[in-house]
Amino acid sequence: xxxxITCNKSGTKHQQSILSxxxxxxxxxxxxTSTPKKEGTMHHGKHLRRFNRTSAHRKAxxxxxxxxxxxxxxxxxxxxxxxxxxxxADRMITLGKQGDEHARRQALAYLRxxxxxxxxxxxxxxxxxxxxxxxxxRIMPLGPRKGDCAQMxxxxxxxxxxxxxxxxxxxxxxxERTEARKESEAKKENETKKESGANEVRGKGxxxxxKVKARWAKxxxxxxxxxxxxxxxxxxxxxxxxxxxxxEVEKLKLEKAKAEKSKGKA
Numbered sequence: 001x002x003x004x005i006t007c008n009k010s011g012t013k014h015q016q017s018i019l020s021x022x023x024x025x026x027x028x029x030x031x032x033t034s035t036p037k038k039e040g041t042m043h044h045g046k047h048l049r050r051f052n053r054t055s056a057h058r059k060a061x062x063x064x065x066x067x068x069x070x071x072x073x074x075x076x077x078x079x080x081x082x083x084x085x086x087x088x089a090d091r092m093i094t095l096g097k098q099g100d101e102h103a104r105r106q107a108l109a110y111l112r113x114x115x116x117x118x119x120x121x122x123x124x125x126x127x128x129x130x131x132x133x134x135x136x137x138r139i140m141p142l143g144p145r146k147g148d149c150a151q152m153x154x155x156x157x158x159x160x161x162x163x164x165x166x167x168x169x170x171x172x173x174x175x176e177r178t179e180a181r182k183e184s185e186a187k188k189e190n191e192t193k194k195e196s197g198a199n200e201v202r203g204k205g206x207x208x209x210x211k212v213k214a215r216w217a218k219x220x221x222x223x224x225x226x227x228x229x230x231x232x233x234x235x236x237x238x239x240x241x242x243x244x245x246x247x248e249v250e251k252l253k254l255e256k257a258k259a260e261k262s263k264g265k266a
Contacts, residue, residue, distance in 0.1 A: 066085065067111045067117050069156075069157070070089075070117045070120055071117055071120065075156075076154050078151060078152060078153070082153045086139065089157070090134070093129055096122045096125055107122075136157055136158060140164050163223075163226075165222070169223045170241050173235075173238045177238065178242075
């Protein structure tokens with residue numbers, strides 16, 4: 001078709017118009033290279049985890065999480081969400097410590113369930129952290145979740161009634177006391193068996209590193225300072241926990257005995 005057009009001398013204008021319409025490899029390559037990429041484009045929001053959500057959905061999610069944390073003082077969520085939630089949770093405590101009308105309106109504009117969260121934020125939580133300048137939250141990793149292996153964690157306000165550090169210290173002291181009692185009982189059995197010539201009973205006592213002992217002592221000091229307890233008060237809490245565990249064991253034994261009796265009657 002191009003050859004027929006070039007033979008016609010009078011139709012040069014028509015030829016140029018048709019050739020401009022026809023595809024050409026050189027023109028397509030030149031057009032593709034003639035649009036350079038923009039340089040210096042900025043990608044904002046790189047410091048945030050988006051969690052595969054829109055900005056409105058992300059804000060609503062963290063409003064719900066912050067309100068639940070203020071209401072319950074401890075929630076379980078994924079580790080990345082807990083790390084991003086810490087920022088807003090600490091900011092809410094700062095508003096509660098300010099205590100003026102402007103801070104109250106800012107908290108009202110962000111939190112859900114204001115009839116529950118606002119009195120607690122500007123009341124017990126603000127009083128608890130009045131002498132603390134920061135570090136109002138604690139994140140405790142829980143490991144991977146069953147199913148999708150997402151890393152889970154507990155985020156909580158420190159020095160609360162169900163403080164994880166206090167519970168861990170009390171449980172460790174309970175374990176140490178029970179192990180010491182078992183070792184003393186094993187020693188008594190060994191003494192009686194030595195007299196009778198029987199085999200010895202070995203306890204489970206092991207060597208504890210000095211660094212671990214120092215870390216445990218620091219944790220005990222922090223817990224006692226936060227709760228306003230002395231050594232005797234901490235020992236009283238340990239005794240309460242031992243009694244509670246013993247009561248639970250007795251309850252389980254009774255339930256097991258009742259189940260066996262019901263099976264025997266059947």
